[in-house]
Amino acid sequence: ECGLHFQLRLAESSQGYKTIEEIRASNATAASAMPNIVLLSGSSHQDRSQRVAGRLGLQLGKVVTEKFSNQETSVEIVNDNLLELLIMNACKVASPSRVTAVILCFPHARQDKKGKSRAPISAKLAAHMLSVAGADHIITVDLHASHLQGFSDIPVDNLYAELVVLQWIRENTAEWDNCIIVSPDAGGAKRVTSIADRLNVEFALIHKERKKANKVDRMVLVGDVKDRVVILVDDMADTCGTICHATDKLLSAGATKVYAVLTHGIFSGPAISRINNVAFKAVVVTNTIPQEDKMRHCPQIQVTDISMILAEVI
8 A cells, every 4th residue: 555655745644744753753663563575685775775674674685696707898887787676576486475676766767758760768668677577566766757657567656755855955955945946947847846835935947958868958047046045956967967057057147056956866977077067055866876986076965865765665
């Protein structure tokens, strides 16, 4: 029931929205009466998996991963992690009653439609591979496009990191009650309006145009940010061209400070050098993806923990 109906943005107790403290208390209660669950983790983010297991009062199952001597190297780490997950679904032959795949950053999520004639829709392939490999249920966080849930023949629960984002803003931004929430593209308008409503502040958005992938051609700000603290909210940052151009646009429009709050910090290619060259107050990401190495090269990056949400859903 919880796994099927838990929507973080709409998580409600009988008195209203759940707080972080209520979720922690709920996790502690559930941990003392967990059903017969085995929790397995791939190698992509062991620290987060240990945090989730700890909140549930469980020990991670033993998983041995290795590569043969003729191992091949992939230029995209997500491919290795996806293949590892597909192979782990081989536990289906051990007769479990159900296999749930928890994939926080869904692979190939931005390849959700044809960019040009005869181009593949790789996100649909990833969803199909998971169901064929034996998954009965998929749990993910902040899908890049909500219609990805329809690509799979098995139930897909898209959780929202909104509660964690709200907590970070309230605890770490002294001027949050007079800030303005901004989406770096029109596609994130629903996300920022929901957060702005919960904080009772204003919102704005930036219209962007791309001529090709990972390259923004033009940006137009819709809204007034003059003399305001801006919190730029998005679901993911890859090469960071969008959020860096957006920040430059906001500062030139009169914003006093810019915080970037993201769910998935992919930070590939020139991302770190771009962040270091832009006047962010902070770039905040959840730990859906490990960030230890990136943080050593970029002091502006901060990480907030999302494991409580996963423990609640599990």
